[in-house]
Amino acid sequence: MKPEIDPSGLMRWIIELSEITEVPPPAVTRVLFSKEDHAARNYVRQIAEALDLEWRVDACGNQFARWTGSNAALPAVATGSHIDAIPNAGAYDGVVGVLGSFEAIRALKAAGHQPIRSIEIITFTAEEPTRFGIGCLGSRLMSGNLSSEHAAALKDTGGKSLADWLTEQPWGGLLDSVRLEIGHYAAFIELHIEQGPLLEREGLDIGIVEKIAGPATLIARWTGNGGHAGAVLMPERCDALCAAAEMIVAVETAAKKTRSADTVATVGLCEVHPGAINSIPCDVRMGIDVRDTDIEARTQCIENIESAAHEIAERRNVELKLETLHAEPPAICDDQLVLLALESAQELGFTMRKMISRAYHDTLFMAELCPTTMLFIPCRNGWSHRPDEFSSPEQIERGTAVLANLLARAST
C-alpha cells in the first residue's frame, strides 16, 4: 500500500516543535524536566488526541499513543523515538521519528488501513544524557537494562536525584512499573536521521539498519593543585588541565589505533575548575564516549585509554578517578524485519541500502524486548547535534512513507 504522506503538515509540526526551545532558534535545547521539555510533551499529546489515539504515560515519562487493532490481544507493533535535545542541537534528531510516526498513522487512517495488531507510538523519555549523564533513560528502564533502584538514585549536576525530580512530575509513579516483558511488543521500528554522511554521499533515500554500535561512557576526574597563574613556577605545578589535555589527545589516538575502522572515541565534555583566566586549573571533569559495532575493538580502545590515563596521572602527579558509567554491547536487528523494510522501500520505488548505526538509539535497548530495525534518512553533511542539522521535506516524506508502509505490513 502507498499511504499518502502530507509533507507540509508534517513539516509544520516539526517547525512548531523546534520553536519550543530553551535557546534562540534555530538552535534547539530541550533538557529533561525543563519547562520546554514539558511543553514539547504536551505538543505531542495534542497531536495524539487529534488523531484519536489512546494515551498513556508511564512512571518515568515515556509517552504511549495507541491505535488499537482489531485483535487487541496480540502484541502491538511499536514505533517512535525521542523529543529531548542536547544543548544547542537541531530540529530533526529524534523528532522526525516521533512526528513521522504520527503522520504515518494519520496517512494509514486516511488510506483506510485496518490494523490487526495495535500500533503504538512511543515518545521515549530522556534519550539524551544531558541531565543524568546516561542516555536512553526511558528505554533502559523499559527493557530492564537499568534497574529502577539504580535509576532512582541517579543525580544531576545540581545533586538532585531522578527520584526527587519524579515526585514533582504530573506522571510520577513507581519506577518498577515502567519495565515491560519480553514479547510485550511484536516489533519496534524507529525512523531517524542518519547522523552520518553515508546516505547523502551515496545519493540514497533510505538506510535500513541491521546493527547498532555499542556505546560506552567513561568519566574521568583529574585533581591537581590550583594556585595563582602568575605565582607558581612551572616545575612546581600539578595542572589538572595539562593532564586532561594529554588525555584528550590519547583518547583520539586510541580510537584511531584499533583494528576496526568503526571505532570512535570523543571527549565532548570538559569542565575546568575554577575556570578563571589567571588561575591554575585544580580540577577537570571529562566525559569520554567510545563506540563500535566490534565489541573487541571497543574493549581494546577503552583499555588503551585507561592505561594512557594512568600513565599521565602518575607522570604528572595528578590524581585521577576514572569510572565506566555504562558499556552496552552492540545490537543486532531482526533479519525478517530488515527484509520487510527493504520490501517497503522497494514497493515505494526508493533507493536504499542496509547499514549499521554508529549512533545509538532507544532501539539499542528495545532490541532486548522484541525484534527491531531502524529506518534512516539522509541528513546534510551527516551533521547532527548542532543547530544546522537538516533533512529536506522530501527526505523526511520518503522515510515517513516507508515507515507507514512497514507499519501496515507489520500490523496485518
Place this chain on the structure above:
Amino acid sequence: MKPEIDPSGLMRWIIELSEITEVPPPAVTRVLFSKEDHAARNYVRQIAEALDLEWRVDACGNQFARWTGSNAALPAVATGSHIDAIPNAGAYDGVVGVLGSFEAIRALKAAGHQPIRSIEIITFTAEEPTRFGIGCLGSRLMSGNLSSEHAAALKDTGGKSLADWLTEQPWGGLLDSVRLEIGHYAAFIELHIEQGPLLEREGLDIGIVEKIAGPATLIARWTGNGGHAGAVLMPERCDALCAAAEMIVAVETAAKKTRSADTVATVGLCEVHPGAINSIPCDVRMGIDVRDTDIEARTQCIENIESAAHEIAERRNVELKLETLHAEPPAICDDQLVLLALESAQELGFTMRKMISRAYHDTLFMAELCPTTMLFIPCRNGWSHRPDEFSSPEQIERGTAVLANLLARAST
C-alpha cells in the same frame, strides 16, 4: 615608630568580609557588580567612616579614604589593594592590603602620628579579570594605561558593556574623570600575600618587591566541525577540543623552554561548546596567561605559543582566532621606597628579603603614576586563588606593622 597593630580586630574584619560571598564559605567569590561586590564596598566604607576618613568614589568605582595631612597641598602617600575575588577564591588576596591599610591608619592615629602628607587608601575596582577578561580595570583607568573609550566598550560574557553596567551603579559618571596625573601621589605602597612559596620556604616575615613580572593575556578560539559523537568516523573529524588540547600542552612546553626560569604560562579558562558528552566539540575558547620579569623571554614564549597554535590549526584543519588581549611590560619599583621599606621592617625586628612579584597587581599600573613598592607576607604553600588560601594572624600583623611604619615615614 612602632604603631600597635590590633590583630584580633583586623582578623574580625577579614573574616566578616570573607562571609560576603556568592558561594558557600570558606570559598569566596565576589565578581564586579554582583550584590556581594556592592556589599563588600559598603563594608569598607563603614570602616572608613568609623575612622573618620574622607570618602570619595570615582566614576569606575575606585574607592578612596583619605586621612588629610597637615600640608594637604602636598601629593598624598597612597596605599590599598582590591576586594573583588575570582570564582572560588580565598579570603586574603587583596583583602589583606585593603583592611591592613585601614588597621595601619587606625594604629597610627592611636599612636598620635601627625602626617604632613595626606595618606589615602585606595580600594581598586575589579583587579580580577572575571567579568571583562581584563585585570586591574581601576588602576589601568587611573594611570591612563586603558583609555576610557576602550574601557567603556568592554563587554562581559553576557554581552553587556562596562558603559551599560556603569549607568546602573550609584557612582557611575564620566570615565574620563578617573585618570590621575603623574605626580598626583608621592608614592603607592601595596601590602599583599605573596601568592607564591618563597617567603614560607625561607622562613621570612616580609618580602619587599623591587620588580613585578609583566603579564600578557591571549585569547584563542578554535572552530572545528561538531556532530554526533557516534556517527562521525575519526578521519572525518575536525574536533576543536583535540586541537585545543594540543595547544594546552604546547603552552606549557613554551613556558618551560624559554631562557628564563621565571616564565610562566597557563591555560586557566577552557570553554567547550556544545559541551555534551555525546557531541563532538565544534568550538573551544581558551584564555592563555603568560608572565615574566624578563620581557624578552616572555616575547619568545608568546611567539612559540603562536607558532605552535598556527601549526596545530593548519595540520588539523581547524579554524583559529588568536588575539592578544593585553601585554604589559614589567614594572620596576622605586629604589628609595624599597630602601625605606627595608628600614621599616628592620626597625620592627622582622626578617625580610627583596624579591620579585610574579603575580601582577594594581601596583603594576600605579608605577606609571608614582614611585611604588609592595610588601609581601607569606601564605601557606604559596596557595592563592583557592578557598584554602591562608596567612596566619601573626603574618598579617607583621605585614600591617611594616606598612604602618612605612606610611609614617613616607608621610612625614
